[in-house]
Amino acid sequence: MKTLLFAFAIFNLATGCKTTQLPVASTNVSTIRASIDLVNVKDDKVKVEIQIDNLNLDSISYYLPKIVPGTYQNNDFGKYIDDFKAFDHEGNSIDVQKYGDNRWKINNAKQLDKITYWVNDTYDSEDSHDVFSPTGSNIIKDKNFILNLYAFVGYFGGMKENKYKLFIKHPSFLEASASVEEILFDNATSTSKNDIDYFSFKRYADVTDNPIMYSIADKASFKVNDIEILLSVYSKNKTHKAAQIMPQMERMIRAQKDFLGDINSTKKYTILLYLSSAKSNDAQGFGALEHNTSTVVVLPESLSRKKLNEALTDVVSHEFFHIVTPLTIHSEEIHNFDYNNPKMSEHLWLYEGTTEYFSMLFQITQGLITKDEFFERIIGKIEASSSFDDSIAFSTMSKNILVDPYHNSYRNVYEKGALISMCLDIIMREKSEGAYGLLDLIKNLSVRYGIDVPFDDKELIKAIEEDSYPEVSAFLQTHVMSNTPIDYEFYLNKAGVLYGTKNAPSSYFIFKQEPFVTGSEVTKEVIFTSDIPFNSFLKELGILEGDVLLSINKKEYSLNNIYDLFGDSNKWKIGDEITFRIKRNNEIMTLKSNVTKPTIEKIILKQDPKATAQQKMILKKWIND
Numbered sequence: 024m025k026t027l028l029f030a031f032a033i034f035n036l037a038t039g040c041k042t043t044q045l046p047v048a049s050t051n052v053s054t055i056r057a058s059i060d061l062v063n064v065k066d067d068k069v070k071v072e073i074q075i076d077n078l079n080l081d082s083i084s085y086y087l088p089k090i091v092p093g094t095y096q097n098n099d100f101g102k103y104i105d106d107f108k109a110f111d112h113e114g115n116s117i118d119v120q121k122y123g124d125n126r127w128k129i130n131n132a133k134q135l136d137k138i139t140y141w142v143n144d145t146y147d148s149e150d151s152h153d154v155f156s157p158t159g160s161n162i163i164k165d166k167n168f169i170l171n172l173y174a175f176v177g178y179f180g181g182m183k184e185n186k187y188k189l190f191i192k193h194p195s196f197l198e199a200s201a202s203v204e205e206i207l208f209d210n211a212t213s214t215s216k217n218d219i220d221y222f223s224f225k226r227y228a229d230v231t232d233n234p235i236m237y238s239i240a241d242k243a244s245f246k247v248n249d250i251e252i253l254l255s256v257y258s259k260n261k262t263h264k265a266a267q268i269m270p271q272m273e274r275m276i277r278a279q280k281d282f283l284g285d286i287n288s289t290k291k292y293t294i295l296l297y298l299s300s301a302k303s304n305d306a307q308g309f310g311a312l313e314h315n316t317s318t319v320v321v322l323p324e325s326l327s328r329k330k331l332n333e334a335l336t337d338v339v340s341h342e343f344f345h346i347v348t349p350l351t352i353h354s355e356e357i358h359n360f361d362y363n364n365p366k367m368s369e370h371l372w373l374y375e376g377t378t379e380y381f382s383m384l385f386q387i388t389q390g391l392i393t394k395d396e397f398f399e400r401i402i403g404k405i406e407a408s409s410s411f412d413d414s415i416a417f418s419t420m421s422k423n424i425l426v427d428p429y430h431n432s433y434r435n436v437y438e439k440g441a442l443i444s445m446c447l448d449i450i451m452r453e454k455s456e457g458a459y460g461l462l463d464l465i466k467n468l469s470v471r472y473g474i475d476v477p478f479d480d481k482e483l484i485k486a487i488e489e490d491s492y493p494e495v496s497a498f499l500q501t502h503v504m505s506n507t508p509i510d511y512e513f514y515l516n517k518a519g520v521l522y523g524t525k526n527a528p529s530s531y532f533i534f535k536q537e538p539f540v541t542g543s544e545v546t547k548e549v550i551f552t553s554d555i556p557f558n559s560f561l562k563e564l565g566i567l568e569g570d571v572l573l574s575i576n577k578k579e580y581s582l583n584n585i586y587d588l589f590g591d592s593n594k595w596k597i598g599d600e601i602t603f604r605i606k607r608n609n610e611i612m613t614l615k616s617n618v619t620k621p622t623i624e625k626i627i628l629k630q631d632p633k634a635t636a637q638q639k640m641i642l643k644k645w646i647n648d
Contacts, residue, residue, distance in 0.1 A: 054186045057176045061193040061237060062217050064164040068105065068141040071175055075135060083132040084180040087125045088173045088362035091158070091231050092349070093313050095367075095424045095433050098154045100174045101125030107140040125177075125363055142175050147304045156308035156321040161297065165194055167257045168237040169297055171312075171319065178227045178362070187224040191235070192217055198240040200255030202293040202316040203233040228360065232314050236295040243269035247280045251291045258298040262324050263331060268296070271332040272339065278389035279343055282381070286466055289346050293317035294339055298324035311338045313378075315350040318342035336391070341382040348374050351469040358477035369480050371421035372503055376440020377465065380448070383441065388647040397646060398520070398628035401445065405511050406626070408438035410554075416506040417443070443503060446514045447495055449645060453517050453637075454492045457644030464491050518642040519634030526622040529558040531592040534623050540572065542582035548572075548606075549580050549588070560621040564603060565614050571606040 056074040063070065073085070087101035101124040109117040109127075111134040118130040119138075129135055145152065145159030146169070161169035176189065191199070195218045199205050203222050224230045238257045243265040245252050254272055256265040272294065293316065299306040301323045311320040320342075322334055349357050354368040368374070387397040411432050417439065423429040424436075448461035467490040472478050478486065484504070488496035501507045512522055532539050539553045539561060549572040551557075557566060572580050572588075580588060595601070595618045603614040631638065642648050 054188055055179070055182065056188045056190070058190040058192065059170070059175055061168055061191060061197070064162060065141070067147065067162055067164075068143050069162055069168075069175070070139060070141055072137055072139045073176070074137045075179065078132045078135055080132040082128055082130050083135070084122075085127045085129060085138060085177055086180065086363055087177040088231070089125050090362065090365050090425070091171075091173050092357055092360050093345075094155070094158050095371075095436075096153065096155075096430065097425060098152075098158060099124040101177075102152075103143040103145065103160075103174065105141045105143065107138065109138045110136055112136045144169075145174070146299075146306045149307045150303065154308075155310070155312070156297075156299070156306035157310055157312035157319040159306075159308075161306070165197070166238065166259075167297070168193075168197070168235075169295070169319065170235040170237070172233060172235065173231040173362075176230055183227040183362075185226065187227065187230050189222040189224065189230070191220045191222070191237075193220065193237050194218075196239060197237045198242075199235050199237055200242060200253060200293060200295055201233055201235040202253075202289075202291045202314075203229075203235070231362075232316075234295060234314060234317060234319050236297070236319075241265045245269065245273045247273070247277050250276075250280065250289060252276055253291070253293045254296065255293065256296045256298065258324055259300060260324060263298060263328065265296075267328065268332065268335065272335065275336050275340055275391070276343060278391055279340060279385050282385035282389055282462070283344075283347070284462075284466075286347055286351070286469060289316045289350070291316055292343065292346070294320060296320045296322070296335075298322060300324055309334075311342045313342040313345035315346065318345075336386075337382065340385065341378055344378045344381045344385075345374075347381075347465055347469065348377055351474055352465065352472050353477055354480050354483070355477040356480070365425065367422055367424050369418035369422040369504075370483055371424065371436045372417055372440045372443045373483075375436040376442075377444045377461065379437045380441040380444035381462070384448075384646070394646065394648060401442075401515075402626055402628050404438045404441055408435055408442060411435040411439065413508045414506055417503045419506075439509075442509065442511060446498060446502075446509060446511070449514050449517050449641065450494050450498060451491055452641045452644050454494060457640050459491070460644070464495075515628065516631075517638065518645055519631045519638030520628050520642065521631045523627050523629045524624050525627050526559075527625045529621040529623040530589070531558070531560060531595070531621050532588050534558065540585065540588065542585045544582070547582040549582065549585050556623065558621040558623045560616075560619050563619065564616045566603075566605070567607065569607070573604040573606060573611070575603055576601060 058072045060070045087104060089099050090097050107119060107121070107127050109119050109129045111117055117135060120128045120130070122128060129138070142160070144162040145154045146156060146161040149156065158171065159169070160171055160174040161167055176187070199220055203224070205220050205222060224233070236255055236257065238255070241256045241258070241264060243254045252272070254265050254269055256263060256268065258264070295317065297306065297320065299321055301307065306321045309322050311318045318339060320335070320338055322331060326334065352373070354370060356366045356368045383397065383400050386392045387394065415429065415432065420429045420432050420435070424433055444461055451459050451461060451464065464487065468486065471486060471490065484496050484499050487499065502509050534555060537553065537555050539551060539557055540549050541552050542549055551566050551570045551572065552568055574580060575591070578591070597618055597620060599618045601616055601618050605612050605614060630642070
């Protein structure tokens with residue numbers, strides 16, 4: 024809802040143009056006033072001004088975050104700040120000293136009136152840093168601004184709990200999309216082509232938790248029960264429109280809300296969708312970053328409507344479930360997050376694992392996917408998790424996720440983390456004769472804690488046992504707090520689900536984006552190497568891992584034309600004779616065969632035809648079968 028703000032003080036935006044008069048709150052040290060100028064963009068940078076008054080300190084430090092909640096790597100947003108300056112009330116410069124990437128110490132702080140600096144974005148320079156696109160920022164003058172506000176607005180030492188007033192000057196033809204309430208200044212009597220939006224935040228954590236996207240309006244909104252959902256889309260070439268995407272989003276979120284039942288921790292949820300050209304000067308990291316009441320999603324603009332809807336279903340459903348964890352249930356480390364000396368929680372299985380698990384479970388219980396599709400996703404996570412070091416306790420990995428070697432296991436929070444939640448769900452279904460599951464536990468924990476009451480990491484498992492069963496606590500102590508591997512087959516069998524195999528169609532040189540060949544940058548050779556077993560055709564031909572491909576039917580292959588393999592093989596006809604020349608241990612060999620239809624043996628999950636009545640009951644209560 025937009026409302027109008029009327030006030031009569033003067034606020035200097037401190038841009039290169041003439042002074043602009045802005046209404047602001049009364050000057051008070053308890054309120055930090057920030058302004059961002061999206062009009063006078065220079066060299067792909069925007070200017071930020073921070074005003075503060077009545078400091079009774081000899082010096083004070085200003086920080087940009089090293090890391091923000093929901094991310095598990097150090098991003099050092101201070102690296103993208105240029106020309107940092109401090110001024111007194113007469114406009115004179117005040118001495119500033121920079122320490123590291125993210126801290127500026129301001130001397131003579133009693134005289135401080137304002138600081139100014141310029142902010143670079145991250146989308147157009149992703150080849151030079153590791154900032155994940157949905158975590159970063161975008162500046163395209165007069166077209167699009169992705170404002171993850173922690174990349175633009177920092178905090179003063181000891182003042183993270185202070186209120187913030189944020190003013191954003193922008194071209195009038197660009198509109199803001201956000202979950203935070205926007206207050207538009209009344210420009211009815213002005214001839215200016217620019218507007219000034221005002222946003223108010225109770226503390227710095229609220230600033231970091233409310234991304235804003237400015238673009239030419241392409242929005243769609245709908246209500247699911249009493250939650251207002253806003254979908255805002257930026258598509259440079261107008262390939263996709265919000266109105267076209269909305270039906271699938273509404274269907275998905277309605278199903279999620281039906282799944283969650285009476286869990287209701289937000290009245291508004293905003294999806295900010297940036298569709299990238301995927302070129303070298305545009306966003307390359309596809310996915311999303313959760314916020315308590317919104318998510319920033321980056322996906323390729325080139326996706327078909329069907330593929331885009333599929334990607335959004337998987338990505339946004341995960342992010343939406345974060346309204347439960349960590350919005351409603353979170354640790355002290357998250358509630359009092361330290362942006363430059365972070366302490367991580369040991370319960371990532373809860374934040375990311377449970378969220379990822381729910382994003383799959385709701386799709387089967389609400390009829391969005393089939394049972395076989397659900398089982399395929401489970402086995403996919405089991406296989407993906409097997410590539411990580413299972414000798415590391417999950418809690419140890421979580422607590423130390425920012426440092427090596429644990430940081431390399433980060434992706435496992437979405438794989439093993441989800442499987443941990445699955446096992447807990449099955450245990451509770453078994454102990455309760457199907458009446459109580461993981462979602463019920465989360466609901467009870469939400470009542471026990473809630474948005475304003477964080478839990479102590481060391482006390483969580485005890486609380487979980489009190490709200491569930493000793494067997495749940497024992498599982499967490501054994502498989503999360505300790506490093507005992509999980510026997511997934513044992514827990515799946517409780518629901519009458521067994522491991523099996525089937526032959527799945529494969530391409531000749533690739534299976535599900537995993538190629539059977541790679542190219543050597545040194546020798547330029549094409550080498551057969553794969554983390555998955557070769558398909559039936561390559562096995563029958565006699566190919567071994569490490570073989571070097573020289574030619575097929577006299578056509579030579581190297582790194583320079585490796586992609587021809589995929590196109591050429593599509594033209595092969597079943598039954599045709601084919602001749603491979605390979606090099607094995609420096610020996611040239613010729614392998615001859617006839618073209619056959621390639622298949623690959625896949626491990627699958629299937630229902631046990633001899634399942635007991637109890638196993639059938641657990642399965643039914645687990646996945647609504």
